[in-house]
Amino acid sequence: MNDVLAVNAVHLTKTYGPLTAVDDITVQVAQGEVYGVLGPNGAGKTTFLRMLFGLIRPDRGSLEVFGRSWRDHGVGALTGVAGFIESPKFYPTLTGRRNLRLLAGLDGGDAAGRIDEVLDLVGLTDRQHDKVRGYSFGMRQRLGAASALLRNPRLLVLDEPANGLDPAGIRDMRDLIRRLADTGLTVLLSSHDMAEVEQICDNVTIMKAGSVVHHGSIAALREQAPEQAHRITTTDDDRAGELARARGLEVAPVDVGLAVRGPQKDVDGLIADIVDAGIALRGLTRDETPLEALFFMLTESAPTGPTADLDAATGAHR
Structure with missing residues (x-):
């Protein structure tokens, strides 16, 4: 396995006035694993992911993605990284395929040539010509995963990917993440559902009120x-x-x-x-x-x- 970590966040801290949203956390994700950041609402999971994507900057600590940092590499730190924060958004009056074509045009490269592949990966081939306004919430989540996969990423980041899904949608999202992990893709996801994380993650960080209360493997958690x-x-x-x-x-x-x-x-x-x-x-x-x-x-x-x-x-x- 490559010794360079997919994500290397060390002593990250983010405050908003008197509120400490993330308090001195360290999260290290190896390449090729499915890693879960778990915690109740308000634990700081999304704030951590926003720092990873460069949407906000930490007050203290360091964060590298595949050995690159925002400080030294700017937006280049996100080379090979894709995903979404909270729920993905699309043009509701356009079809799923048309939305992907627009995003592929922004990405450039071979993204347009991957549309059929990613639609098949997320199970939307049969609905690609339907307008997104007719998609269920679960289908929109899967289209979000498809849009991220257009970039052919090495790291896929998903914020609460099963949130709001019915049992069938949760099953489909879980199966999708497993299939992606089988290709060697590194997946980092946040969740508040232990049962969801248990079934798909190799390792987990559990957060409470901005702090880390547990790091470890799912196997080690079971022992405790x-x-x-x-x-x-x-x-x-x-x-x-x-x-x-x-x-x-x-x-x-x-x-x-x-x-x-x-x-x-x-x-x-x-x-x-x-x-x-x-x-x-x-x-x-x-x-x-x-x-x-x-x-x-x-x-x-x-x-x-x-x-x-x-x-x-x-x-x-x-």
């Missing part, structure tokens, strides 16, 4: 994540809670039923215990995934809901 939490409802929750504690499971009452957390084999054993005790099981559902639970632990100071009640009851801290 708590056990899966379940919600159980029965005809005798008090007795079910006793049986759960007897198996060493963490237990807390919630609005309906019990929240329990522990190894899956012990949860399975609890269900058998409940049935053997003659208690009717009315419901068994999974709460947030272990990685989602860890994400909330890292980014929320005052969480609410079943898992929060469980943490409060068992002394866990987020």
